[in-house]
Amino acid sequence: MASFWTKTSANLSVLSVFFLLLICLPPGGGQKKKENLLSEKVDQMMEWSSRRSVVRMNGDKFRRFVKAPPRNYSVIVMFTALQPQRQCSVCRQANEEYQVLANSWRYSSAFSNKLFFTVVDYDEGADVFQQLNMNSAPTFMHFPAKGKPKRADTFDLQRIGFASEQLAKWIADRTDVQIRVFRPPNYSGTIALALLVSLVGGLLYLRRNNLEFIYNKTGWAMAALCVVFAMTSGQMWNHIRGPPYAHKNPQNGQVSYIHGSSQAQFVAESHIILLLNAAITMGMVLLNEAATSKGDVGKRRNSVTHFVAAGCQASDRRVVKEPENLKHRQIFKQNYINSVSVSRK
Secondary structure: OHHHHHHHHHHHHHHHHHHHHHHHOOOOHHHHHHHHHHHHHHHHHHHHHHHOOEEEEOHHHHHHHHHOOOOOOEEEEEEEOOOHHHOOHHHHHHHHHHHHHHHHHHOOOOOOOOEEEEEEEOOOOHHHHHHOOOOOOOEEEEEOOOOOOOHHHEOOHHHHOOOHHHHHHHHHHHHOOOOOOOOOOOOHHHHHHHHHHHHHHHHHHHOOOOOHHHHOHHHHHHHHHHHHHHHHOOHHHHHHHOOOOOEEOOOOOOEEOOOOOOOOOOHHHHHHHHHHHHHHHHHHHHHHHHHHOOOOHHHHHHHHHHHHHHHHHHHHHHOOOOHHHHHHHHHHHHHHHHHHHHHHO
């Protein structure tokens, strides 16, 4: 009986000590650890950002600082392939715009620890590409401070382009962080304009005794056509949106010069459209010359037929991206066939 009471008192003593320890321990030990971990991650990201505006990451850093909680900051990640052996010219162009945007944020007065810019290169983080099922580069993604990325957190590069201003608008929409883009001064345009003015001024000085060429209608017409070709081919859209020159499929290596959507285009596509528009215009000029020139009627008729056929081919390729123009194209072809048959009769 005495041994029973001895064991019971011993157990009570152990329980008392246990409860005293529970009372003495500070509450929220797990929460404190979580806050310390978050503070370490934020401090580390701030240190990296102070060295470089765009933080380079491999697979381990990406999983720890971008994917794993806790995290109270948003991260913009550019997935790219910048190594020379990858031959990704679009990646280099997009990286330049991305650097401009990151520098604008880093050196702005609104800079804070709520947003960071990072980059994952395929040769340094191939496992990240596999984890995200990503098979193309460059790609821009936003990883929010809370929750998983949504569909809108992936930047629509093919439709919008990768200009810094467009990226800044997308970031403002996803994070409510306004970034004013500051581009480094580029004097190439000023130098080119100065050279052009000097060239024109020198030409006028040399021909100061004979300025009849200023009243040359053909010269002014050619200059006006050059401006029209540049505008109708989408050069201004390219200047605003900054699309890539072409797209290379990373799976089969096939290069696409024509964009698949009617709402976007590549720079190469603008050059193609410019040449087609020039061909159509030249065809119309030659058609007019052939119809009004003096000569054999049969030769003139054949010339007109050939020029109309060339115009049809150029127009056919010009509207190939616009499905709604197929009906008009068929009507145009039928009218051409009818006109040729009538002229032959």
